[in-house]
Every structure is written in C-alpha cells, then in structure tokens.
Amino acid sequence: ALGNLEEDHWEWHMFDTVKGGDYLVDQDAAEVLAREAIETVIELEHMGLPFNRTPDGRIDQRRFGGHTRNFGEAPVRRSCYAADRTGHMILQTLYQQCIKLGVRFYDEYHVVDLLFEGGDGGDGGRAAGVVAYRIADGELHTFRAKAVMLATGGFGRMYRVTSNAWSLTGDGVALVYRHGIPVEDMEFYQFHPTGIYKLGILLSEAARGEGGVLLNDAGERFMERYAPTLKDLAPRDLISRAIYQEIRAGRGIGGRDYVHLDVRHLGREVIEAKGVPFIFTGHPSMFGIMFTDRIPTEYRDWANTDHELYDAIAVGMHARGAMPEPDSREPWFICEAHSRGDIVDRVVSIFADSFHAALEAQRARARQQGAFLKGEVSPIIQQLGDDHSNFVGYTHTEADAAVVAILRGNALADLLTEGQEAELVLSTTPFYPEGGGQVGDRGNIVTPTGVFLVEDTQASGGAIVHRGRVVEGEIRASQRATATVDLHWRRGAARNHTGTHILHAALRTVLGTHVRQQGSLVTPDRLRFDFTHLEQTPREALTEVQQLANEKVRHDLEVQWRTTGYRQAIEAGALAFFGDKYGSEVRVVEIRENSHVFSAELCGGTHVHHTGQIGFIHIIREGAVAAGTRRIEAVTGRAAEAYLLEQQDRLLRIAERLNTSPAEVEDRIDALQSELERLRKQAEQLARVQAAALAEGLAAGAERVGEAALVVARVDALSQDVLRDVADRLRGRLKSALVILAADIEGRPAFLAAATPDLVARGVHAGTIIRAVAQAAGGGGGGRPDLAQAGAKDPSRIDAALAEGRRLGLEALSG
Template sequence: DLFRPIIGRVQELTGHSDEEVEENLVAYRVIADHGRAITFLVGDGVLPGNEGRNYVLRMILRRAARFGRKLGLDGCFLDEVAKVVIDNMGPHYPELEARKPFIITTISQEEERFVRTLDAGLARLDEALEALVVAGGDTLSGETTFRLYDTFGLPLEITRDVAEERQLKVDQEGYQAALDDQRKRARHAGTFETRDEETLKRYRTLLEKLQEEGLVADEGVSHDPHTSTEIETTIAVILRDGRSVKSAKEGDEIEVVMPATCFYVESGGQVSDAGFITARSNDKGRASAQAGKESGPAWEIQVESAQSPVAGLIVHTGVVTRGRLRVGAPAWAVVDFERRLDVARNHTATHLLHSELRYILGEHIQQAGALVGPGRLRFDFTHAALLTQDELAAVNRSVNDAILLNYPVETGEESYREAIANGVIALFGDKYGDRVRVIRVGWEDDPFSQELCGGTHVKETGAIGLFHIVSEEGIGAGVRRIEAVTGRAALELVERQMGVLERTAAYLGVTAEEVDRRALTLLEELQAARKQVQQLQQDQARRQFETLVDQAESVGGVSLVSARVSVASMEILREMSDWVRDRIGSGVVVLGAVVGERPAIVAAVTSDLVERGVDARRLIKPLARHVGGGGGGKAALAQAGGKDASQLDSALGRASVVLEEMLAEAQPGAASA
C-alpha cells in the first residue's frame, strides 16, 4: 500500500493506536492521498492560488489540513507528510529530491496561512449551519458559502464536507454564480479590459468574410515577425470604433488588417511591436516609399500595437498621422527597429536570468510569469524566500558574464518530445503543438540556456550590452519578482546613478570611492547632534517645569496648572504634563505650545479626579475648537491640535472655566478611563 508510510507518519504525529487509526481511516486516507498529490503538484511547479490548477492545489491542501484537525492535529503537519512522500518516491522521481526544500517551504507557508484563519472560518460555518437548522432549512446558500471562502479561505469542498456530516447540503450553483460575479468585477477593475464575446464574434465574422473574399489566406493573416521588420502589403480592412469603414483621415484612431504582417503580436509576456504603416507606390515599391517618406507620403499610420483577438486575425491599432487612406491601398509596414531590438535584448536576458536563478538558487525555480517590454523586463519565479543581497549580486554578475561571453543565440524548430528529451525548458501549464520553436543560448555541445519560446531575440548575447537588476520582491505565496533593465535603459540608469554619485562626491568634497564612508561619518555626526539637541530640549523643558508648579490655581477646590510652554515636539509636551501631574499629586494640567507653527494642547488629570468625573477629553475639546482643531484621548490624558496659533493663549485661559463647569456637573464615578 503506497499510503502505508504516510499513514504511519501521521499516526506518529497523532499518537493514535492501531484501533484508533481504523476508526478514523477515512481521515487518514484523505490526508495520505492529498498529501501525496500536493507534494507532486508543488514539485511540478504548481503554487497555491485561486484559479485552475493553483486552486486545486490550495483546495486539497486545505482539505487535508481540515481532516488533520479532525484527528487532533491543531498545528501544521503536512510538511511531515511531504517528507515521507519525497523519501519514498524520490528514488523514482528525482525532481522531488532536487526540489525538496522548495516543496517543504511552500507547503508549510500555505498551511500556516490557512491554519491562522481555519478556526474562525469553521466557527462561522458552524454558526451558519446552526442558523440554517433553526430556520428549518437544509441547504446553505451559495452567497454564505462564497463569503466563507472569500473571507476565511474555506474552499467549497470543505464547506460541503462539513455540511454533509450534518446531513445538510450546499447551494453549489449559487456559490459558482457569486464567484463568477466577483471575477467579472475584478476583470472590469483591472488595467486591461477583456474583450467581450460580442466583440470576439465580430472579429470572427470579419475574418471569415476576408477569407471568403480571398483578401486573407484560408489559414489567416500571414505572420512572420522573425525574418524581416518591414513588408510590402495592402490595406484589407479599416475599423473605426469597431465598425468597418472605407477610409480614414488624419487624427482617426483605427484598427487595420493586412493580408500579411511582420509586426510581432503581443503574446507570451512579450509586448507587441510598434512602428508605422505608410503609402506605397504600386510600381516603384520600397524605394518610392522611402523617398515618399522624406517628402511626405500620401498617408501614414502610427502603429501603437498589434493584437490577435481571434486565431488567424491580426489587427494593428494606431492613429492616422497624415493624409487619408482607403481600403485596398498599397502599403509599406515598418516595425520600429530600435524598439524591437530593445525588446529582444530584454527577452533574451529573461532566458539568461531564468538559467542563472536555477543555477544559483536551485532547480525548483520555474517561471511563473513575465513581461518583456522595450524599457524593462519583469520575471516572476517560484521561490519561497527573499533573495539576499549576495544572491542578487551573484545572479546579476552571472547574467552579465554570459553577456560578455557573447554566446550565440540559435533559433530552431523541432518536435516537442525531442526538445523535452534534450532538456529544453517548457513553461508548466502551457499547451504546445507537435512542432515547437526552441531558443538555445550557448555552444551547441554545452547550451547555457534552452527554452521553448516564440518571442524575438538577439543573435548574440553581447548585443544585450548590460543587465542590471533594479528590484526584487514577493508578489504572492511562493512567488518572487525581479525587474531589470538592459541595453540602452541600463546605460541610461548607469549614467544617471554615476551622475548622482559624482555630484554627491563633489558636494562632500571627497572622491566617488569615499562617498559611502563619508556618508556614514555624517550620519554618526547627525545622530550625535540630534541626541544633543534632544537633551538640550529636555533640559529646557525641565527648567520650565520647575516654574509651572508655582503657577497652580484653585478651581472649585481642584489644583489647575494651565500654561503656555516652549517645546519642540508633542512628545516633550506630553512628558511635561506627566511631570507636573506627578508633582502636584492631585489636580489638572493643561499645557499648550506651538509645535511646527501649529498649536498643540495636552490635558492630564490625576486618577483621583478621574474617579470624581473629571475627564481630560471633555476638557480639551472646547479648547481645541478655540484654536480651530480637534482632539481626543482618554479620561486621564488627552491631546489636541489646531490651525490658529494666535488663539492658543486665549484657549488656555478658558481651561479654568471649562473645568469649573465640569466640576459642577460631575458626579462620583461618572467617568472612566
């Protein structure tokens, strides 16, 4: 029995006898089955989440944790289950051993997060089920089920298990409807708006019409972004506001379809190409187009992006910057080559980065997302811990070493099975056809990196120029993100930072190499000066304090010290009120000061007067209104701030009046701290 070692380890954790294991065999088998599944899923690069396979992992992990709770395991234990799975299955599946630390950490972190909310979630579920029974119902509403998931992380499956144990049901359709509504709201709130079905239908109809008229091949728009960055073609369709039009004029925002294009279409994390489409003479071709561009072409479109809303159709979105174009017009489509090269540098750099992260941090590293643009690259990867400065420096240095070695970047096409057998990395969860495009970096007999990829790349790593990591952060459970720059953007960053360094060195009167040491020295001197200033402020406050006690007046038999003082911070003002309150033994203290050009007031009441109903909060509010502000606190200590410092003395003068009114109203025990 493959489950026996797992069940044995769980039995050790629970301390159950064999008879107790038999009595709870369902729970033991659920933990064993789910524990093995989550170990393999995490080992394959799946991370807990709220969509697709990520949700499946989260759901079965939490279900196993809940069954562990039923066995009396109040803390985290699934990492121990994973260790047993790895020890027993590792010899047959070596990737489990290679990724053991990552698997254990990922499972532990997810279980810890769930355990923190599990008790609260189950308590709310109990309340909901009890209320359901009292009301005579037998089906928990989908809205309540979804709220338990959304607020406490209780998956539908756990709620259903608990309900079934009490012979109750769950409205699963209602739950799914609530979940779908939330996802729709999230999509609409997102940066990028998903095209609706009606729009997609319109694009599909357009493609079918173009194919029927022979304007586009049966397989769709001819698309080759890798061979050339410019192409002779024609304008097949012009769309304005989603509708087909015969022409467009300067200033119009339009979408254009051509029978063929060399523009890279946004996909796989890489942004689309930009460029221009301009008028072309039928008989003179490119030379005429180039000459026309210099003297002014009849029309021109500045292309901002190229998208493929449906398979086989590519639309170029942009603005007409000159003239009027018509459907059927000969055209010259030209990609912005410098921008394309910037994107290619960043894309090849992501492959180098991926390779070095796996080499330095471990084989558990897998790509979890990417964004490759002309100005920067963003690479998301599976890793449970914050990268240290030494690790970041090592990755940065290794990628630049690969750039300096000027490795060749080869592009080839081969069968998917052959590529995987040769160690090519495929993105987990992506779907590939029988033939795939492979990007290999390095020497043929010793590749530095090899991945399945359809994006644009440089021919040699030396073309990247320079790689520099600008940030590293966590973006989710077990997922880190690195942002970096290459090429021109990296050069601009270095120039800016070197400029800052050189100017700072000049200001400090040292060389660039001495800036950090000089900065540390200045920081130490600044800290020492601040301590000295703070001590002087304390001494000044002490001197003022000695004179304040003598200023006490009697209001209704209660000692009141109300005075304006000179202090630099609210902290010292509160401290002075404590000193005076402690010195007078029984009484009320109201101190005011101008701190940062704004009036500030503190009121303090001794404990015996608090018991008699004297309340610092009630005392300070009318004073605060007098200086154009508000305040609050506790009965024994309250503070306020305002806007009109010119009214501070007047406000402090009202303290005796307010106190007298309060004493007249106060009854023993009327206020509490």
C-alpha cells in the same frame, strides 16, 4: 449564473449568497453581485481569461460549495473555472490589463500611515494619500492622491493555523483605526474548511465540487446528517461546523482532530480530464510533491497510506495519497505548494527527474484541454477567412501587405480619415503582437492615400490586430500598404527579451534548477520576471548572477531559434513555462557556448542575433511578490548605461554634499550617524531638564478651583514628548490637577490635556476638552479621559484656543 450546462438564474445566485452568509449579507450588494456576475465573466473572457470549455465551445461550469438551483432545492453547476488555477488566471488577466492601461505599480513598498487634510479621519478630515516605506533601501515616500482605497486583506494570521498569507496581520485595518475611522464587519473572515492537517495549506473547495466527500473515523459520509440536500457542497461555515462537531464527538480520524476528504471513487479519467485541484493554493509557486507511499503532514509526522494509485487517494484535513515509484511511468499528482520549503526541498531532491517529467506531462494535458487560451474567435474575424495575418516579423521589420479589414468598435469599416482611431488587419505583417510577456510592436502603415500610426499590436482570435490612428490622409480597406516596425522599439524589446533568457539561465545556474520563470514583462526600456525561490536572494548571489549574465554577453554568443515538435523540444531540454500555450509545433530559442546549451526555452518572442548586441545587463532590484515567488527587474544596453550614469551622478552629488570623496561616503555617513546619536541623547537630556523647569514654574502658578488645580499655559516645547513630560510632572506634583498645554512646534500648534485619576472619576474627560480646544484653533484631535492631544494649522490662534481651554477647565472642575 451563466446557465451553460444547467438551468440557472441570477435570483438563485443571490439567494445562495444571502443564505450562505447567514442572512447577514448586505442584500442590495448581493443583488448587484448576482446580476452583474454574468456580464463580468464574459468581460473577463474577452480580456483573455482562459476559462475551461465545453465540447461545443461554451464556458464550462462545475459545482461548488453553496451553489444551488431553485432556491436551495439541489446543487447546480455554476462555478466557471480555468483548470486548477482560476484565481491565478484572474490575477494575471487583470494585471495585464493594468499594464496595458499604463497603471504603475509600486512593488516592495509597505504603507505605514495615511495622510489627511482638514483634520484626522475621525474629525471629518479627507484622506489625501499615504506614507510608504520602500523595503529596498528604507526610504520613506509620500504618495498624494485624490482618493485612497485600501485592499490590504484581513488579519487571519492572528490564528495559529490559517491558509491566509503571512502578510495578513491586520495592518490595513489598523491604519484607518488609528485615525479614528470607524471599522465594520470585523467578525467576517475568509476561511477554507479543508486544509492540510496542522499546516493550514489549502486544498481547494473544487475537489468537493467534482464529487469529493468528507469521511469520519468510521468511514461515514457525515455531511449527509448535517446538510441532507447539499451534503458535501454545503456552504463553508456549515462544512466547518460539521467537521468541528465530528471531531468534538470523538469521530475524528483515530480520535484525533482531523477528518478525511475522499476522492477514490472519481477515478483517473475525471481527475485528468477535469483538473480536479488537489492543489495547495494561495500564491502558487509550482513545486511538485511526490511520495512513494506516504505524504508528510508535518515535518516530524508521516501518514501511512494504501498502495494503489488513484485507488487510495484521500486528501483533506489530514492528507494522504499513494504515488508511483520514481522510475514509474504512471502519472504523478502535481501540486502547487504554498510553503513548507523543508518538505519540498527533501522530496524534490529525491524525485527531481521524475518530478520534471511529470510536471511537463501534466502541462501537456492542460494545454490539450485548454485550446481556449486566446479566447473565442471574434465573429468579425471569422468573416475575414484565413488569408490574413501572415507573420514575417522574425526575419523582416518591413513588409508589403494589403489592408484586409478596418475595425472600429465591433464593426467593419471601409474608410478612416485623419485623427480617427481604429484597428487594422493586414494580409502580411512584420509587427509582433503582445505575447509571452513582450509588448506589441509599434510603427506605421503607409498606403497610397495615408499614414496609420501603430501604437500597439495584439493577437485577437487568430488575427494580428494593429491598433492606432490615422495621422495623415485617409486609409481605405483593400489598399496596398507598407508596414514598417519602429526599429528603436523592436531592438529594445529584442535586447530585453534575450536578456530575460540569459538572466533566467544565470539564476538557475547560481540558485539551482528549482528556479522557474512565472511570468514576465519585456518592454524596450526594461525587463522584469517572477521566478520560484523560497527565500530572499543574497546580494552576493545576485552579483554572481549579473556577472555570469554579462560574461555571456561579452562572449557574443549566437542566439538561434528553430521550429520543432513540442515533445522533441522538451526531451531535448528546452524549458516551457506555466501559463503558456503550445501547439504541436513550437519555437525553441537557444543560446549555446561551444557544445554546451546555456539557455533553451520555448518562446515566440523576438530576440537579438548575438548576445553582444545586448551590450550590458544590470539588475535594478530583486524582491518578493508572493510566498515562494520572487521578482527581478533589470535594464540592458543604453538603458543600463543611463541608469548607471544616473547612479554615479547621484553618488557624486551626495559626496559633494558630505564634503568628501565618493570612496569615503560610507565612512562619512557612519561618522554622521554617530554624531546624530550623540546629539539625540543630548537633546533628550536637555528636554528632561526643560520639562522639569517648565513644570516647576507652572506648578507655582497653578489656579485653584476648589481642591483641584488648573494649569492652562502656552510653553516653549520642542516636541509632543516634552509636553507629555511636563504634564506628567505637573500631575505628580499637584496630585489633583487638570492640565491644558499648548506649544508652537515647528510652525504648527500642538495641544495636550491631562487629568489626574480623581478628576477622571468625577467625570472630567481630557479628550473632550482637548477636542474643543483644538477646534478653536481650526484643528482636531482627542484621546483618553486622562490624557489626550490634538493639533491645528494656525499658530496665531493658540491664545484664543487656550482661553477656550481655561473656560472649559473651570467649567469641568466646578461641576
């Protein structure tokens, strides 16, 4: 409730939150949300999130479903937004903050179980970590932790049509449920009322926020009947129920199960100026979908449309729209596709030239609207004027300068002493500030009285800020200084940045020109970037990409950069990426081979002068990060050499342990796997024989309690499977029996209780009995009335636990 455009208060926001949740919302939590939302938005803006701005520079706001003023009186402009990609920008901003703080991400790991200490979750145990399956090689990894937080999404994929990601199958909920931890609010789902008919691809709610209206088959704006005040800006559940009731009453389009979302009345100016998001949101993968006179709603089903751009655009439960011919100069609609690669491939192949031209034009408009991408200029920086931060880092790694300002906290300082941390602004600097995926430079700043160690360099409101601490003497404002970049750091980053360009160009050559970089991380040690591609990249293709990249490295091609106009650069074939900000003048980095341009990108980063300086590029891994988005990681130069030597050393160690040569390791592993399979089958056969023998002996010694038998025994069993087999055989042989078994399996006590159906009908509960037995041995467990198992830590307490089991068994059978 920033209230930048209209009067708004956090109390109104809280009311909308509670009411929008049908008063099922935790109202204390809703109050915290509404109170702290204002400061949180400002904090995100300070982190660099590029919110849209009003003409006077404030964060812009627009209407959204369920947002009202004066406790439901009328809609209010409350939703802050960043063009048509707010969620993506939040994700990118927070991810960059994590990287800056040194958070390590384990990508392509699938958590399969939780670790507990002191018993299972349902018995008061403490979560102590997770077990994860590394998708790249199938290895299981254990992650121990002081606390475990699951943020795995829900299980929306249980529905046939949904906008939820394919991975939301309830695995996270199942993890905790299997360990006896209570789950709550299982009936709550995230859902969206307006998705493309049959596909579930989301059309953002903000389209209604800008004035889009829902229409039934009669052309009626039916939400006026269901929500007379908020109309099409009602909460999601109300919108969904209204659509459902219209369809159920036979008022769906053509009598079918969809309605229309109409935005014809908004016009070109609103759509272009506000970035009305006719966007297939989710995990964006930047594909453009253009159609001449119809839009596919399913692979086999096409929708007829009208034929005038902006005058016949209706997108909603059944999407339809009119688009210009491929050679037309009229603007296209640019959409982000969540899936449906079959349709995208067909359309993009037909309209490739127009698509890329339209995409670049749309990005140019977004940049004109978003001169805020670096955030607001700090008032402190404004005090310094314009005579500072003259960047000479493309040609120099050392420069003479003056200390223009010392920043500590949110104030200017005149003096820094040894050990103090601060930020310095220089008149001239060779330090490259973090940007374009490349981390900021490190080094030192030396004045006549002290040495300042630069640990990070950032761009802040038009100033280049050097963050670090005084390691010797003192630093004063206005002193002359010599700024020197750490050459090892700079050269490593330059190698990896040029390597990023080469790998990107190689991917486009091998996989196709639909590949486009979606964000990157360039450090002195490694490189990583995401790119658009609809399927897993085959190993053979990755090999071809790496070979092509290293061919360009061996050819020692010159890396050139030049400054030119943005339009001229794009027309010349240079690539510009989603999320970057460009002015009228841009820097183009090119790698040419003879007269052929191998790579040309708009880039402000630092690079090597010749590709041969990279040495070698080695791809470490490639995998999925979102629908239609892949991630590739690689190392170059000495890091690549160290990585390959480490892999070679690992292979030699494995070969030595297998008593074979490196060339025969695979054959040796195949032979061992065959032997293990043979031994497994043999072990299973022996286990069945063991179970039969154990059951025979225990049945003969069963204790009779009335008409039922009680078996309480410690047995030699290799696994829980053997215990279950023995119990099943005893129940089958004795007909009416309660069985309580214990075994020392690999140094840990294992317990099992089983009861026949007649005893369960009398009230005997194996789960209750085995829990008490395990607790006597310092463990825990439970299960069904007819079968339950448990574990403990101390094998010396097994006999005492069985004594307790016998007492409980006699008590249960005598009752």
